[in-house]
Amino acid sequence: MITWPEYKKLTFNDKVRRLYEDGSFIMAIRYYQYKVNLYLMGNFYVEVFVEHKDSTIAKIALLDKDSTRLAFYSDQIKLPTGLLR
Template identity: 50%
Template sequence: MIHSQKFNSLALKDKLKTLFLQGSFVVSIRYYGYKINLYLLNNYYVEVFYNHKLDIIEKVQPLEKNHTRMKFYSDQIKLPGDLAI
C-alpha cells in the first residue's frame, strides 16, 4: 500500500506503473483540452492528465477532495461520500 504523499514523490513512470498495477479505473472526463482518467488507489483518488493533441500524459497527481473537478466526476457517477481522499 502506498500513501498519497509517497505516491506524489515518485517519478511519472513510477506513478503510472503503481497506478496501473494497484489502482482501479473509475471514470474519465474532458477538461480544458485534457482527457482526465480518475483512478482509485488505496483510499484516495488519482488523476491522469492526457493531452490528446500532443499525445502525452502530462501529469499524474492525487485529487484533492475539495477540488472543483469533483463536480465533473460526481455528475457522471456516484462517488462514495465516506471515502477518505
C-alpha cells in the first residue's frame, strides 16, 4: 500500500488514478464553494476538493487532524484517531 509521502510525490493525474483505483470513498461534505470527498488510502485520509460550478478537482490534500472540517465528518461518522495526522 502506498504511503502519504509516496502519494504526495505523484503527479496530479496519478494521484487521481490511484485514488479511484485504491482508495475507499468514505463520505462527502459541502465546504464553501467545494464539495469535499473524503477517501481512505490505506493508513491515511485524503480530501478531494471539487469545484461546484464546473465539477473539476481543485485540490487533493491529506486530512489534517486540526482541520475545522473534522467537525463536519465526525457529525456523520467516527474517524479512527490513529489514522489522523
